[in-house]
Amino acid sequence: MNLVPNLVVDRLPVYLRALNVLEAEGKKTVRSEELGPRAGVNPELVRKDLSYFGRFGKQGRGYEVVALQAELRRLLGTDRQWSMVLVGAGHLGRAILAYPGFVSEGFVIIAAFDTDTSLIGELISGMRVRPAGELVSFVQSRRVDIGIIAVPPAAARRTAEVLHEAGIRAILNYAPVMLRLPPGLLVRNVDPVIALESMTFWRSHEVA
């Protein structure tokens, strides 16, 4: 698995989404010529990506939708549930708690924390905000897989360190800060505004 390029791994969830749609449409099999366009990927690249993980397709008949779905879920680890804690229950944290896409894919936020005493105890999207001081003991006493960081930028690095020290090894970072990775800690940054600004930069310099 160490030889699988990151770019291939990043496309697997996209194939899985396309297969979910195909299954909902009642399709039993799908050729790479159809799966490709649905995922926005060249059919050839689909075949090449999937070949990293064995031989899924049957000569001339394409892939079995349900079997490939199950295999991708197993590969991605989403055949099980992953529990997450959210740190930061301000405006951004609220939007994350209300985000509809996590649970359906097996990602469940099981607790939310904040340092702001005026937020503690408040019920947000059915989740009671806990004091940040309880974060470490909570993570250590429960099985928590992933930490979501939605704190102000100045607090992001310290939050990542605390999560890491408590035993968490995967972080989804919404704070607009580049988090440096201690060995063994995975971090993915998701900030739609930074994505926008990397486009407006290029749009603003087309004449220059």
Place this chain on the structure above:
Amino acid sequence: MNLVPNLVVDRLPVYLRALNVLEAEGKKTVRSEELGPRAGVNPELVRKDLSYFGRFGKQGRGYEVVALQAELRRLLGTDRQWSMVLVGAGHLGRAILAYPGFVSEGFVIIAAFDTDTSLIGELISGMRVRPAGELVSFVQSRRVDIGIIAVPPAAARRTAEVLHEAGIRAILNYAPVMLRLPPGLLVRNVDPVIALESMTFWRSHEVA
């Protein structure tokens, strides 16, 4: 500007966020040794990144916070307002309309569209949902810079094509589909679940 690496451009918004915090704290100047850690970037890399755009720092005194802020805003194009349309007003679209981070950075959603007649006319976060059939004429009659795609995966590619044909040249794509780029169209994909799954993949294969 064509010689600036994408990775450098991606860090500029992060520096800007750190400067915003420094300004709020009343700091007048900042050395790369302080700006770096706040952005999560090596001080040396900060200096190298900024040197692409001229000489900002004063020997031994660091950067002037307000001047560097203004320069980064100018570089990123966020010294002006960017107008956006949202396509797809389902659960995901609602979360996007409620997202607090866009307006403060100059990104304003000016209209939302959906094909679902049961949603049309509904008021979501103060925005009235318009019929998708009006999308092209709306974009062509107003200055719209950016299209946000929050439609189901199967509709994402067609939506991107419609936006592109209507004259939009930058797309923020929340649908879990790889969008292929016609020349001149910028696309950034933002899907937190895909980010999560690229971590759970690696976490699930640590023993293998």
